[in-house]
Amino acid sequence: MQRFFLELCYDGTRYHGWQVQDNAVSVQQRLNEALQTILRTTVETIGAGRTDTGVHAKQLFVHFDVEENQIRDQTRFLHALNSLLPADIAAQRLLALHPDAHARFDATARSYEYRIHFGKDPFLLNKSWQLREQPDVTKMNDAARYLLGKQDFGCFSKSNTQVFTNICTVTRAEWIVEQGQLVFHISADRFLRNMVRAIVGTLLDIGLKNKPAASIVDVINSQDRSKAGTSVPAHGLYLTRVIYPYID
Structure with a gap:
């Protein structure tokens, strides 16, 4: 075979x-x-x-x-x-x-982006989430830096998922303005179920509700999904890259 x-x-x-x-x-x-x-x-x-x-x-x-x-x-x-x-x-x-290559287990990193736009745009229907208010991007990026590194992200995981550990290593987490859209980029060795959408919702809580950037530390340490923000709609989320040691 x-x-x-x-x-x-x-x-x-x-x-x-x-x-x-x-x-x-x-x-x-x-x-x-x-x-x-x-x-x-x-x-x-x-x-x-x-x-x-x-x-x-x-x-x-x-x-x-x-x-x-x-x-x-x-x-x-x-x-x-x-x-x-x-x-x-x-x-x-x-x-x-080679016969032992595995699409799931051999992946060393994955990247996602979440796309937000402001103002009605029919060409972004189901491709980006429309937000009415402008969040504080600087504060959200300050908060996103606390996501970097190896830690337990159970607070951002969907309940009752069958995983052995909630430990992930995040190597990138930042908001960038791209062609009029606000885009959140995140990369890690692995992701939990619903993790990115919950992280984006938590960061938007900070950017829209004037919460301290460091408040995300308490959310992470709680390991409690109810402490994190609401999951944002799925249609703004993209899996953008999967990395393997043997694929360019």
Whole structure:
């Protein structure tokens, strides 16, 4: 068997997240269906992580196994796959890798961004969250610096998730104004379920309600989800990058 990594991007608006689930259409379901049509066999894909309903991905890697030599022309294969995938899902790159390569467990870092705009813009519908008030960006960036490093982020995690630890190492957390939008960038070795949306909601509480930047330290130390801010809407969130030691 040959293991392949497939790089994808997608608009998550019409999907109930990445992962296959009962009674709902997911990105993984549509991908599996297209792969099985081309390869004429059952294909199981493993993703680098899961995105929730309405969340987008500029880059997501998945792996799958097929019989050796079944995919001989990768360019032709990608063309065929894209012709079967819906318009809001695109296959960008196919890589033949060693049999132990794992899209989820081998990822050493992931990056997300959360996009906010001000003023009604029909071209940003379901792509960015419209905020009426202007937050204090300087104060939010002061607060974001407390997120850096290795610590327990359980206060930002969705309840009752099956993880062994809430410890994550955040290497970047900052707000930047980009082409009139306010964008939060965050990178870490791993993320908990709902973590980014809860962090953004907590930082906006600080930026909009004039709370001290250091108040986020008390939230983190509490390890209590009720102490953090409300999760912001999913449609402003993008998975932007997944890093592996063996992929450029």
